[in-house]
Amino acid sequence: KPDEIDSAVWEKIRDHPCYSEEAHHYFARMHVAVAPACNIQCNYCNRKYDCANESRPGVVSEKLTPDQARRKVIAVANEVPQLSVLGIAGPGDACYDWKKTKATFERVAREIRDIKLCVSTNGLALPDHVAELTDMNVDHVTITINMVDPKIGAKIYPWIFYNHRRHTGIDAARILHKRQMLGLEMLTARGILTKINSVMIPGVNDEHLIEVSKWVKERGAFLHNVMPLISDPAHGTHFGLTGQRGPTALELKTLQDRLEGGAKLMRHCRQCRADAVGLLGEDRGQEFTISQISDEI
Numbered sequence: 001k002p003d004e005i006d007s008a009v010w011e012k013i014r015d016h017p018c019y020s021e022e023a024h025h026y027f028a029r030m031h032v033a034v035a036p037a038c039n040i041q042c043n044y045c046n047r048k049y050d051c052a053n054e055s056r057p058g059v060v061s062e063k064l065t066p067d068q069a070r071r072k073v074i075a076v077a078n079e080v081p082q083l084s085v086l087g088i089a090g091p092g093d094a095c096y097d098w099k100k101t102k103a104t105f106e107r108v109a110r111e112i113r114d115i116k117l118c119v120s121t122n123g124l125a126l127p128d129h130v131a132e133l134t135d136m137n138v139d140h141v142t143i144t145i146n147m148v149d150p151k152i153g154a155k156i157y158p159w160i161f162y163n164h165r166r167h168t169g170i171d172a173a174r175i176l177h178k179r180q181m182l183g184l185e186m187l188t189a190r191g192i193l194t195k196i197n198s199v200m201i202p203g204v205n206d207e208h209l210i211e212v213s214k215w216v217k218e219r220g221a222f223l224h225n226v227m228p229l230i231s232d233p234a235h236g237t238h239f240g241l242t243g244q245r246g247p248t249a250l251e252l253k254t255l256q257d258r259l260e261g262g263a264k265l266m267r268h269c270r271q272c273r274a275d276a277v278g279l280l281g282e283d284r285g286q287e288f289t290i291s292q293i294s295d296e297i
């Protein structure tokens with residue numbers, strides 16, 4: 001255990017492949033794509049594929065009901081001894097599509113007691129579910145935070161759906177920002193480890209992510225993961241259609257180096273799919289499609 005990390009935190013990260021760089025060589029995660037609905041629109045999203053919170057577009061993820069997800073997790077746990085974490089990361093928003101997220105976690109936790117539960121969200125609905133996340137012993141939550149200035153947010157989010165209606169422009173970005181900060185503070189107060197994902201969008205929020213890093217560090221974020229925008233016109237995202245480019249590998253690394261000294265950086269993210277299975281960078285999802293899993297589980 002590294003000296004600077006306290007023992008309670010170490011227990012939470014030592015076998016989590018995203019929260020501990022060391023652990024990612026030995027421990028596997030799996031995602032189940034149970035949460036297709038989303039409450040915001042990001043200009044880098046293509047709903048046909050996965051939540052770009054964490055996911056590389058490509059092939060449509062296999063969407064599952066909570067019971068199918070339970071069966072799949074058991075099948076994977078039987079075959080993949082390194083499995084330590086079950087994450088829900090889309091294809092929509094795990095906290096907005098909450099009933100399915102909750103039902104999945106409850107079913108799995110009843111049968112596999114030591115699996116770690118992990119959630120990824122845009123943060124808008126997060127404050128409403130922090131109490132339940134705490135009750136379910138969810139120790140890891142990722143919030144995608146791309147701005148702390150609503151003027152920049154308005155360039156990334158055309159609308160959000162909140163309190164039964166659609167909000168647009170700066171108004172939408174301001175609400176999203178407040179909810180993200182509130183959610184982060186609530187998690188920190190309860191000792192839940194938080195990772196902040198930021199999508200680096202050149203010319204839109206690249207410089208601004210230095211400010212984001214300060215804000216989230218002050219509010220107790222455990223890790224900051226800056227990911228490159230994946231902008232391919234073929235995927236039909238808004239940014240893809242407007243010709244917005246993603247950063248080069250050098251631009252990403254230069255920004256990450258400038259962020260040293262803010263929140264601790266994650267540098268080994270592989271932008272997993274919403275139905276990824278295996279070690280990071282490995283995707284064994286095709287071995288565990290629901291049609292291959294016995295009905296008896």
Ligand code: CLF
Nearest residue numbers: 018029054087118269270271272
């Ligand atoms: Fe999944 Fe995300 Fe949990 Fe990890 S992924 S919900 S924190 S278990 Fe990890 Fe994949 Fe990067 Fe995500 S490498 S995309 S950071």
Ligand code: SF4
Nearest residue numbers: 038042045051052092
């Ligand atoms: Fe798409 Fe995820 Fe953004 Fe929702 S939060 S619009 S699913 S990228």
